[in-house]
Amino acid sequence: MKAHELMRRDLTAVDLDTPVTRVIYLMDQSGLTSLPVVDEEGRVVGIVSERDLIRAALPGYLDMLQSASFLPSVNQLARRLGEIAHEPIAKFMTREVVTVRPDDGDFHIADIMIRKGLKQIPVVDADGHLVGVVRRIDLLHRLKP
Amino acid sequence: MILTVTLNPTLDKFYWVDHLPLSLERVEEEIVIRALKSSTSAGGKGINVSIFLAAHGVDTVAMGFLAGHTGQIILRDLLSRDVTANFVWIEGESRTNVTILEQGKEYHPVRIHEEGPEVPHPAVDVFLRKYERMLARAGYVVLAGALPPGIPDDFYRTLVQSAKLRGVPTVLHTGGDPLVEAVQEGPYLVKPDVREELRFGDMPLRTEEEIIRAGRRAVECGVKACLISHHVTGDILITSDGVWELEAKVPLTTFKNLVGADDALVGGILVELTRGAALLDAVKYGMAAAVATAEVEEKLCLDKAAIERELDHVVIRPKGGG
Known part of the structure; x- marks a missing residue:
């Protein structure tokens, strides 16, 4: 099965200057755990995940410790989120985006997802324009017996 | 690809009943009408066009504004029908439109239309940005349906202008002042929505002569074709x-x-x-x-x-x- 048969044809994406607070709102509304970031031409130039946002809101050392147990309280996280609420998402997104093409096969997509630990992958056309997203659940749903 | 714009999408809910009471003003405390069956689907004029196109294997992207739980249902239905969705999410709740069809009187349905959520100005800006991007990929643009609260009457006019600048022909399927405004920009095809009022601006559309006169005026504005319901x-x-x-x-x-x-x-x-x-x-x-x-x-x-x-x-x- 090809990516264009598997993908969710949802072009929900954010711009480079979309503020963090809007990104959180969109993730909540769309049910997506990450959102592609597109440039003025609509080409995918980054991706922002829940993890990127949490990382942005946490002190750097916690990422190294891989634990939030050193945080005195969740208030610190809330305060930091408040500080970056209106910052452009370009500051926090992941710039090395893994994408697939509409004609890429399911095995290739599954392999990338497993190797790179991705929950979803944007599907782009030859010009880099977003045409859909393949989520892990899309693969599981289509491949179930 | 055909881009459709539905600024005020709806969740269409249909009920089929065997009988509707002639009056709701009887002395009973309440009137229970049991539906023989019902159906629910994503709707709004542009969305309906997209669903039709996708079923015919035509690549189509639906745009507009969605909100809340109802918006999620609309999105899910569209995606399940192979329509590509590119919506702007806003606060509130997308509208639900109810149609009741009585057996034997299907030509005369009872319809209840909600107004839809107010579209805030920042969301309009986001929409226009998305629209400009999608125009680069579009073969035709369909602008269809009523405008939601918060959208000015000349909004379709703006969208026709943008499409024209990029050489993309537009199909306009709406009524009232938004139709009159947008016609001034010379869209490719105009299909006036005359469900609520048999008028095209200040021109009535009751007789054949009136329809032709109104159509010719649209053509004078640069419209390529005007298709108007006669009966x-x-x-x-x-x-x-x-x-x-x-x-x-x-x-x-x-x-x-x-x-x-x-x-x-x-x-x-x-x-x-x-x-x-x-x-x-x-x-x-x-x-x-x-x-x-x-x-x-x-x-x-x-x-x-x-x-x-x-x-x-x-x-x-x-x-x-x-």
Whole structure:
């Protein structure tokens, strides 16, 4: 099965200057755990995940410790989120985006997802324009017996 | 790709009942009407066109504003029908429109339409950015349906202008002031929505002469073709090349649900235009799609064979003096 048969044809994406607070709102509304970031031409130039946002809101050392147990309280996280609420998402997104093409096969997509630990992958056309997203659940749903 | 814009999407809820009380003002405390069946689907004029196009294998992207739980249902339904969705999420709740169809009186449905959520200004800016991007990929743009609160009457005019600058032909399927405004920019095809008012701006659309006069005025503004409903089974097409009368020779008694017929008409025209058909042939196919849609209980007839069968019942005649 090809990516264009598997993908969710949802072009929900954010711009480079979309503020963090809007990104959180969109993730909540769309049910997506990450959102592609597109440039003025609509080409995918980054991706922002829940993890990127949490990382942005946490002190750097916690990422190294891989634990939030050193945080005195969740208030610190809330305060930091408040500080970056209106910052452009370009500051926090992941710039090395893994994408697939509409004609890429399911095995290739599954392999990338497993190797790179991705929950979803944007599907782009030859010009880099977003045409859909393949989520892990899309693969599981289509491949179930 | 065909881009459709539905600024005020809806969750269409249909109820079929065997009988509606003649009056709701009886002395009983409450009136219970049991539905024989019901159906729910994503709706709004542009969305209906997208659903029709996707079912015909035409690449289509639906745009507009969605909100809340109802917006999620609309999105999910669209995605399940292979329509690509590119919506702007706003606060509130997308509207639900209810249609009640009484057995034997399907031509006269009871409809309850919600207003829809107010669109805030920042969301309009986000939409316009997305729209400009999508224009670069679009072969046609369909601007259809009523405007939600917060959107100015000249918004479709702005969208036609942008599309024109990029050389993308537009199909305008709306009514009232938004229609009158946008016509000034000379969209490719205009299909006035006359469900609520038989008018095109200050021009009435009751008689054949009035329809032709209004159509000609639209053509003078640069509109390539204007298609106006004359009666349930007849439309009049006005272009700079002439005037044609379209008639579907089918008995009204075969009609089961007229709600999506106009949208199937627009969808059918676009299916044929993207296949390279001439405008008259495309309009004929659109009319067949509208008739086939009116003859099924579902909002849209997506059965190509049924549409093909209706082609034999559609007659196009040039009108004298055109």
